[in-house]
Amino acid sequence: MxxxxxxxxxxxxxxxxxxxxxxxxxxxxxxxxxxxxxxxMAAPWRATPPDAVAGIESRGFILGAALALELRCGFVPVRKPGKLPGRTLSQGYRLEYGSDRLEVHVDAVPAGARVLVVDDVLATGGTLRAATELLRRQGAQVIGADVLVELVPLGGRDRWDDAAPLRAALLM
Known part of the structure; x- marks a missing residue:
């Protein structure tokens, strides 16, 4: 199709x-x-693939894992609180309908690793921002963010405010 x-x-x-x-x-x-x-989603990253793709729970896991395979790199799960075993880092964020937190293992990526953050939909941008902050706190170099769908009227791209590129496969 x-x-x-x-x-x-x-x-x-x-x-x-x-x-x-x-x-x-x-x-x-x-x-x-x-x-x-x-x-x-993979097309913009093929020339210089990341060391890892960080997929945000839960549909970002599906897309992120598939993208990691496509780009031949590792996968890092970014989860909601209490879902990862072992020590984690945590970051809060706002949604269009409330607030939440994300966590990642403290040893998810080595310092300096080039990481691509992936989610299914960019709405207000809080989830991508929280995941990016978590990875940077570990010393990762976030090379960009990639989403399947960007909901343009919600202004998430305006809140991205980052030097790393933000790509969307589909604008709605």
Whole structure:
């Protein structure tokens, strides 16, 4: 499927009233669409691939792991609190409908590692910013962020405010 973007569906009032959720699971369910989406996300990073891809829970795990395989590098899970065994670093952030925290293992990446942060959807930008801060606290060099879908009206790119590039496979 060349137009994988047609498979993204809107789910009104999820997870709270007034929120329009963009569901990417139909893209993941279609092998050709999933492959095309991952290829689109990988394209900007092929010339100089990262040492690792850091995928944000939970759909960022799926896309990030596939992207790490495509780019032939390691994968680092960035999780919600209490999900990782061992010592972790934690970072809070704001969502369009509340607040949350992310964690990563204290030894997830070596200092100086070139890391690409990946998530499914860029909305307000808080999740990407928190993951980036966590990785930088470990001494990682965040080379950029990559999302499958950017919800342009929510202004997350404006809040990115980072020297590292932010790429989106699809703008909505």
């Amino acid at each position: 060349s137009d994988w973007s047609a498979l993204i569906r809107d789910v009104p009032d999820f997870p709270k009233p007034g929120i329009m959720f963009r569901d990417i699971t139909p893209v993941l369910a279609d092998p050709a669409a999933f492959a095309a989406a991952v290829a689109a």
